[in-house]
Amino acid sequence: MTERTLRILVGKPGLDGHDRGAKVVARAFRDAGFEVIYTGLHQTPEQIASSAIQEDVDAVGLSILSGAHNSLLPRVCQLLKEKGADDIIVFGGGVIPEDDIPGLKGAGVSEVFTPGTSTEDIVKWVRENVAPRA
């Protein structure tokens, strides 16, 4: 059987305009040998869920610095579930208070990376937790 190349969507839902972190992570994923579908700033959860399905990604990594993580991240998980695509792993990063993380995980977010996490750690987490779907 041929090996699959891991595909990950990296995007910025919501209204904050700071995409430096997302770009750094996208670049780290590229250097790890993944195919990164980078969708950029100001995405609605609907756009992210549709893009994830069209691109057949294994995971979606979302960066949020606006404080709207508690509504945006669960909404993406919910939309994927509605479209029969909750096998796509969702993880997030950005300025997210520790207290919010258990609630996000309860809503279907697999992991949350807070400021200061190294790109090596994020790549390592992806390698250990995201398998290209057979």
Added chain:
Amino acid sequence: MSLASRILDGELRAAARLMRNLDDGFRSAVDDMKELYSHTGRAFILGITGPPGAGKSTLVDQLTAAYREQGKRVGVVAIDPTSPFTGGAILGDRIRMNRHADDPGVFIRSLATRGHMGGLSRSTADVVNVMDAMGMEVVIIETVGVGQDEIDIVRLAHTTVVVSVPGLGDDIQAIKAGVLEIGDVFVVNKADRDGADRTARELAAMLEMKKTVPGDWLPKVMMTEASRNRGIAELVDEIALHRSWLADSGTLERIRQERSVRHFEELLRERLFAEVFGHIRVNGRYREIVEAMASRRTDPYSAVDAVISERLGTPCQES
């Protein structure tokens, strides 16, 4: 139920999955493509090519919007380069097309070149066929940002649009050989910038030097500002004119024939090689041959003759 039948039932995830199987070279994809083939051949295939940063993605976004207004379903295949060092890629063409992401009449797929030269990925033609079978009436292919020689697109698209921008100065001379010969429509994008008129004039002058016979299609140079939606309606009209010319002049029929020939020959070449090579690699003959060649006990020509007649039972008749 096969992926192909699920695609014909309108299931998006099945289509996305088959595209990935094609990209990853899964054998099972061949069976799905067999099933889909009779449902292809209906889409109009539009190629958009040009140097990096010319505004191709923005142009594709505007063209998609224009075709959606005409009520057509649109597929987009956007290709970006794979890193030669890590095998990874950043596929960023969707950034300009996000407004179409949740439109059920649009399906966008990003592909990485995965080492393939020529401006497309190895899987592009098949991915276009999947979109065709999904009922996309227009499929737009955006090539990797090209230099001079990436002209695979001309073998796949019905109409090829070559996008350039002012400010490349004398570099316009550099793209005149390969890319200038494949355009059916030329676009000078970012037409609000200094030098746009000059770029258009230079392009037009070069196109005039082409030898033509009566009845030939004469490519025009259009001006656009894709980011402000200027010149897009005119471009859509010009593309439609070319499409009518293809049909009326009999060129479309000829293209169909040529493509069928090429598709068949390519597949045959690939399969024959896999068949013969796979066999000798497994049974150890390959290693023997390489060693015998290295020590000059045999020559590659005789070795190939021998392998082919062993496998196919007949000496190879070169025509």
